[in-house]
Amino acid sequence: SKPGEPDRDLEGLRVLISAGGTREPLDPVRFIGNRSSGKQGVALAEAAVARGAEVTFVGAHLEIEPPRGATIHSVETAEELRVEMIALLPEADLVIMAAAVADYRPRTVSEGKIKKDVTGDVLTLELVKNPDILAELAASKAEHQVVVGFAAETARTQEELLSLGRAKVARKRCDYLVLNTVGWTEGFATDGNTIMVLDRDGHRVIEAEGTKLSVAHSILTAVSTRTPSEIAVEPPGAP
Numbered sequence: 001s002k003p004g005e006p007d008r009d010l011e012g013l014r015v016l017i018s019a020g021g022t023r024e025p026l027d028p029v030r031f032i033g034n035r036s037s038g039k040q041g042v043a044l045a046e047a048a049v050a051r052g053a054e055v056t057f058v059g060a061h062l063e064i065e066p067p068r069g070a071t072i073h074s075v076e077t078a079e080e081l082r083v084e085m086i087a088l089l090p091e092a093d094l095v096i097m098a099a100a101v102a103d104y105r106p107r108t109v110s111e112g113k114i115k116k117d118v119t120g121d122v123l124t125l126e127l128v129k130n131p132d133i134l135a136e137l138a139a140s141k142a143e144h145q146v147v148v149g150f151a152a153e154t155a156r157t158q159e160e161l162l163s164l165g166r167a168k169v170a171r172k173r174c175d176y177l178v179l180n181t182v183g184w185t186e187g188f189a190t191d192g193n194t195i196m197v198l199d200r201d202g203h204r205v206i207e208a209e210g211t212k213l214s215v216a217h218s219i220l221t222a223v224s225t226r227t228p229s230e231i232a233v234e235p236p237g238a239p
């Protein structure tokens with residue numbers, strides 16, 4: 001491990017990570033998707049594996065190789081991701097929702113290919129809201145489990161970013177929210193990232209900047225300080 005980086009400090013911790021972007025089908029050949037590459041989620045999984053954690057990774061359309069050393073599950077839609085995450089939740093100590101989940105899906109999926117001569121000059125798609133998986137996991141988790149969300153916001157100032165993040169963490173009721181900003185750094189590089197972690201009360205826990213792997217290590221350190229191994233060694237009645 002690198003200097004200053006804890007070695008195998010997550011040994012025995014069961015980490016569940018979602019990453020990539022879901023796709024919502026319109027018909028057999030078309031979908032509504034997003035541009036998430038899954039890079040930060042893969043970096044988180046690889047960082048957790050390197051530190052000895054037992055990692056389960058649920059990927060939706062990754063643009064890169066899945067993380068080595070993790071158990072891999074693949075999903076397509078938000079609903080499939082939801083079913084998978086709920087099924088895997090009981091086996092996890094730490095859950096990180098790094099996936100870009102489609103906010104809406106087509107109300108109906110056409111059984112055959114949608115044809116222009118049928119739909120005409122203007123095609124109106126009706127979309128319905130997908131369930132909020134992060135909020136659901138946070139609401140159904142056990143006391144000892146830690147649930148972490150991600151949010152990419154376009155804020156002009158740190159203050160605006162903080163207030164958007166605080167509103168989101170309050171709405172989702174997750175333990176931590178990683179604010180993934182677009183706009184802090186000039187020439188926002190695909191291999192780098194700048195993040196801020198808020199706790200459930202909206203307090204700033206850490207800020208980190210660097211490669212997605214170094215940021216991943218900072219996130220893991222920040223969110224794993226309250227994990228079962230630590231809680232277990234606390235004497236009874238400790239605050």
Ligand code: CTP
Pocket residue numbers: 078097098099100101102103130131132133134135148149150151152
């Ligand atoms: N998320 C989720 N289920 C959804 C939408 C989002 O679990 N249906 C999760 C994402 O994986 C992420 C977090 O919620 O960890 C925040 O996602 P984001 O898109 O920023 O939040 P939304 O609630 O969708 O709000 P908006 O897109 O309107 O900002």
Ligand code: CA
Pocket residue numbers: 101102103
């Ligand atoms: Ca969203």
